Amino acid sequence: MNAPMDNLRSGLADLADDVNPADLRDRALRTSRRIGLRRTALTSALSVVLLGSVGVAAVAMTGGGGGQVVPGASASVTVAPPSPSAPPARPAVTGDHYFHRAVGTTKLELFVLRERYSCGTPDPGKCDPVTSTENLRTITHPADDACPENSVTVSPDGRQVAWVVTADDPSSLSGDLMIADVQGGAVQKRGTNVLCLGTRSLVWTPDSTRLYVSKLGNEATVGAVDAATGKFSPMEHDAWKEAETLATGPFRGTVHDGRLTVTKADGTAPRSVAYRSEHDTDVVVMAVSQDGRLATVSVGGSDPTRQLDVADVIDMTTGGPVEFPVGKVTRLWFQADGSMVVAVGGERGKLYRLDPDRQVVAEITVDRAELKNRLPFQVVLG
Amino acid sequence: MVDSHAAEFDSFVRHRSPALLRAAYLLTGDQHLAEDLVQSALARTHRSWRRLHDSGNAEAYTRKVMYHLQVAWWRRGKVAEVLPGELPERGRGGDHSGSSALKLSLRAALLKLSDKQRAVLVLRFFEDRTEAEAAEVLGVAVGTVKSQTAKALARLRVIAPELSDLHAVNGAAR
Numbered sequence: 164m165n166a167p168m169d170n171l172r173s174g175l176a177d178l179a180d181d182v183n184p185a186d187l188r189d190r191a192l193r194t195s196r197r198i199g200l201r202r203t204a205l206t207s208a209l210s211v212v213l214l215g216s217v218g219v220a221a222v223a224m225t226g227g228g229g230g231q232v233v234p235g236a237s238a239s240v241t242v243a244p245p246s247p248s249a250p251p252a253r254p255a256v257t258g259d260h261y262f263h264r265a266v267g268t269t270k271l272e273l274f275v276l277r278e279r280y281s282c283g284t285p286d287p288g289k290c291d292p293v294t295s296t297e298n299l300r301t302i303t304h305p306a307d308d309a310c311p312e313n314s315v316t317v318s319p320d321g322r323q324v325a326w327v328v329t330a331d332d333p334s335s336l337s338g339d340l341m342i343a344d345v346q347g348g349a350v351q352k353r354g355t356n357v358l359c360l361g362t363r364s365l366v367w368t369p370d371s372t373r374l375y376v377s378k379l380g381n382e383a384t385v386g387a388v389d390a391a392t393g394k395f396s397p398m399e400h401d402a403w404k405e406a407e408t409l410a411t412g413p414f415r416g417t418v419h420d421g422r423l424t425v426t427k428a429d430g431t432a433p434r435s436v437a438y439r440s441e442h443d444t445d446v447v448v449m450a451v452s453q454d455g456r457l458a459t460v461s462v463g464g465s466d467p468t469r470q471l472d473v474a475d476v477i478d479m480t481t482g483g484p485v486e487f488p489v490g491k492v493t494r495l496w497f498q499a500d501g502s503m504v505v506a507v508g509g510e511r512g513k514l515y516r517l518d519p520d521r522q523v524v525a526e527i528t529v530d531r532a533e534l535k536n537r538l539p540f541q542v543v544l545g
Numbered sequence: 546m547v548d549s550h551a552a553e554f555d556s557f558v559r560h561r562s563p564a565l566l567r568a569a570y571l572l573t574g575d576q577h578l579a580e581d582l583v584q585s586a587l588a589r590t591h592r593s594w595r596r597l598h599d600s601g602n603a604e605a606y607t608r609k610v611m612y613h614l615q616v617a618w619w620r621r622g623k624v625a626e627v628l629p630g631e632l633p634e635r636g637r638g639g640d641h642s643g644s645s646a647l648k649l650s651l652r653a654a655l656l657k658l659s660d661k662q663r664a665v666l667v668l669r670f671f672e673d674r675t676e677a678e679a680a681e682v683l684g685v686a687v688g689t690v691k692s693q694t695a696k697a698l699a700r701l702r703v704i705a706p707e708l709s710d711l712h713a714v715n716g717a718a719r
Contacts, residue, residue, distance in 0.1 A: 172671065175667065177647075178571060184562070185566065191590075480577045
């Protein structure tokens, strides 16, 4: 016979087995540093208050320092993001930010803004990024064709670029898949009837050899195209969805009937929170962080394009919106190391690189005038 | 000396994180929140590592911080959402699925308890602490641990009658 409460003991032990191991060393050290900085800031603020309240004469004698001290105002000075000495992200050190710009009605110029660090790793105030922007190839397309702009995607190795041009599809939903060297040269046609709409119409495999695509024919077909030969391999839809998701991360998400749901790439392990878009418009989940914790939801997504702004970044553990120290985020690119790159509303020409705790580790200024008002279509840190 | 302390802290994190995570998972009901909880507790341990390591109290301190932070987080509403009816339609039938269903019920039921009730259950029946030890970790009187335990078990019977096998008999005080 079991001892009293042995069943509860074993039930709790079984439940505890569900937790996955995690390496918390780096995270704990980062938090420890932040606590230290916060304490320093608090101590400094308290010192200032004390000076302000009992040392007015001393301040006057030294010329007043640099500005007024308002006792009480310091209560909010406990956290100062972005902190100039905030700990750096576990660094994906370099960054490539891809832009495009329409020239006339038939050309799309591609650029890459490269972000490098002479001292090896981002360190705000001490090691700022060195940026340079290069012209890449120019894509030529039929007049007023929206497909190239919405589908253009650079391969993970940075060598090839793929896009769709509408051919004989009057609805401009699909067209020919084109692949070329990102620096220039001949363009190869590698497929037909490839859909170009949506937030991720073309997805490269991590080894840059194939592309996951959807095709529009007598019936919709999904599969992978070999970038070198153009050979199309149809796939069963669920397998395709899983593979296409895994090419960029382990999780995917949907918004449906007032619920935002994030699942693993294979559709299992759903986590769902209540979510209503403003005015109940249709929205899409644009991206999910590598740990499945954060999901970005678009503004009204009736326009099937990837050029949608982010309406909310939702924390799937609380269901609440995530606040960023840099302000209202309008674009967000999650990275494999947990860091992210964001653009902020009203701040064109500037991007922020954030560590996994959403602290700023670098500010990237767009250095080409013709790109100042544009946002990247793709960001790769590595 | 600094390197030596860093290596000792690394070793502490490596060896004790799994056990800390298990308890944190029962306290929060969520992988991410459990990681956050342990991470925060470890960070505070790191701030005082030299003193704690020299006195041999590192793990006790970390657990104490973890339980106290959990109470604070709960008050801020940082809890996992219970997702009844939204789980994968897999593995129905058989002992394995019965066990899974029991686990899910237990997880959901724990999240319906108050912060202190859940903490005393985890301390008493997962960590196998005596009432006096649980009181010391939580910083409350032994009487509080007794009353919270009784209330927690009574509430489990009401909110999760399907778990009756688990808590059919009241635990004897140690």
